[in-house]
Amino acid sequence: MMKVSQWLLQTLLCVLVFLKIEGTTEVGITIIEGAVANGAVCLDGSPPAYQFDAGSGEGLHNWLLHIQGGGWCNSIEDCHTRTYSLYGSSKKMKSSDYNFTGILSNKQDLNPNFYNWNRVAMRYCDGSSFTGDVEAVDPGTNLHFRGARVFNVIVDELLGKGMKNASNVLLSGSSAGGLASILHCDKFRAFFPTNTRVKCVSDAGYFAHVKDISGEYKFEGYYDQVVTLHESSKNLYPECTSKMKPSLCFYPQFAMPYVKTPVFILHSTYDTFQVQNIWATPQADPKGLFAKCKQDINVCSSDQIQRLKDFRSDFLNALLVVGNGSSRGWFVNNCFTHGQCEYQSKWLGNPSSRLNHKAIAEAVGDWFYDRSTIQMIDSQNVLPHYCNN
Numbered sequence: 508m509m510k511v512s513q514w515l516l517q518t519l520l521c522v523l524v525f526l527k528i529e530g531t532t533e534v535g536i537t538i539i540e541g542a543v544a545n546g547a548v549c550l551d552g553s554p555p556a557y558q559f560d561a562g563s564g565e566g567l568h569n570w571l572l573h574i575q576g577g578g579w580c581n582s583i584e585d586c587h588t589r590t591y592s593l594y595g596s597s598k599k600m601k602s603s604d605y606n607f608t609g610i611l612s613n614k615q616d617l618n619p620n621f622y623n624w625n626r627v628a629m630r631y632c633d634g635s636s637f638t639g640d641v642e643a644v645d646p647g648t649n650l651h652f653r654g655a656r657v658f659n660v661i662v663d664e665l666l667g668k669g670m671k672n673a674s675n676v677l678l679s680g681s682s683a684g685g686l687a688s689i690l691h692c693d694k695f696r697a698f699f700p701t702n703t704r705v706k707c708v709s710d711a712g713y714f715a716h717v718k719d720i721s722g723e724y725k726f727e728g729y730y731d732q733v734v735t736l737h738e739s740s741k742n743l744y745p746e747c748t749s750k751m752k753p754s755l756c757f758y759p760q761f762a763m764p765y766v767k768t769p770v771f772i773l774h775s776t777y778d779t780f781q782v783q784n785i786w787a788t789p790q791a792d793p794k795g796l797f798a799k800c801k802q803d804i805n806v807c808s809s810d811q812i813q814r815l816k817d818f819r820s821d822f823l824n825a826l827l828v829v830g831n832g833s834s835r836g837w838f839v840n841n842c843f844t845h846g847q848c849e850y851q852s853k854w855l856g857n858p859s860s861r862l863n864h865k866a867i868a869e870a871v872g873d874w875f876y877d878r879s880t881i882q883m884i885d886s887q888n889v890l891p892h893y894c895n896n
């Protein structure tokens with residue numbers, strides 16, 4: 508018996524050493540049970556969650572908060588369906604469904620600027636890019652629309668874990684999380700003293716208000732429903748909501764003029780989510796003329812490629828409001844992809860995602876530390892293309 512347990516112990520030690528040396532990308536989940544008392548909960552009423560990997564060395568006083576994406580929900584039925592998934596309930600979350608790679612990696616060669624920071628993944632379970640705050644619980648479904656409270660409770664918890672004393676803080680996010688990083692940027696900044704360096708990065712979060720292929724703005728109605736259902740307007744930039752329909756302020760291009768904190772936009776002009784779900788939607792394309800092309804650009808006709816190029820121009824026009832001030836940064840390529848900072852190959856490695864030989868990981872680091880101005884748009888290779896190795 509002794510021998511078996513010794514063997515077990517040795518094996519266990521070997522596995523632990525192996526994980527330490529090879530590095531694991533899996534980081535445990537922390538559930539904030541105490542948040543339930545404040546009503547800061549996921550759609551199904553379960554407590555919010557995050558994953559935390561402690562910093563080391565020179566990174567000890569630096570914090571990266573990365574907001575997970577996952578679309579939105581715009582109706583009771585749609586949000587109720589979400590409660591059966593990790594995007595609506597912490598009960599469905601596992602640490603292995605969100606690994607720490609790319610911007611969250613703890614390896615210097617894979618993530619040179621942030622690898623030794625305190626790194627946090629803010630898990631997304633509210634369906635409103637963390638903007639909802641409805642006191643009433645839906646009686647029929649027990650749905651809670653409390654995304655904004657979830658955001659605050661996770662930030663509070665991290666402030667107490669040492670983020671309060673941080674020197675450098677970066678709020679990033681991808682997709683619906685990239686939108687959240689813009690919508691929350693100034694409020695987040697206000698949690699810190701003025702001498703803390705605080706900046707925001709939005710990856711694939713610049714959902715543009717542009718004409719779809721029918722020449723209309725049909726997607727706007729979807730954001731109307733999201734913002735109404737979650738009562739998001741009170742958590743959008745007030746300088747914006749006082750000037751226009753609040754749901755328009757859910758779009759970065761209408762919110763950005765009011766964001767005072769430095770923001771970096773990482774995006775592809777041919778973002779697959781926008782091409783498929785905002786531009787060539789079934790509503791805008793009832794005959795399905797773009798059904799194949801929007802899935803695989805290799806099968807697009809030359810007319811369809813021209814239409815995509817027009818979409819690219821519209822997207823770039825929508826980006827103009829970001830301005831070229833010194834606190835703004837952007838890295839915009841023409842890859843047919845969605846989200847580029849969580850995936851190791853796009854973040855650092857893959858040569859075809861780079862601009863002027865600079866990897867996204869380097870560009871974001873240079874901008875964060877004010878090493879150089881990063882305002883890069885790929886105007887050479889303008890056709891949509893796959894950025895693989």
Ligand SMILES: *[C@@H]1O[C@H](CO)[C@@H](O)[C@H](O)[C@H]1NC(C)=O
Binds near residue numbers: 531532533
């Ligand atoms: C995360 O990594 C684990 C192995 O550590 C793997 O089993 C899992 O599939 C990965 N999850 C995702 C979403 O890639």
Ligand SMILES: *[C@@H]1O[C@H](CO)[C@@H](O)[C@H](O)[C@H]1NC(C)=O
Binds near residue numbers: 666667668670
């Ligand atoms: C912040 O720093 C102060 C002074 O060094 C220390 O007393 C306090 O415990 C720190 N707070 C956190 C949350 O680490």
Ligand SMILES: *[C@@H]1O[C@H](CO)[C@@H](O)[C@H](O)[C@H]1NC(C)=O
Binds near residue numbers: 831
């Ligand atoms: C910044 O934008 C302004 C207004 O669009 C333009 O006049 C100016 O030339 C731009 N500056 C640079 C350095 O691109």
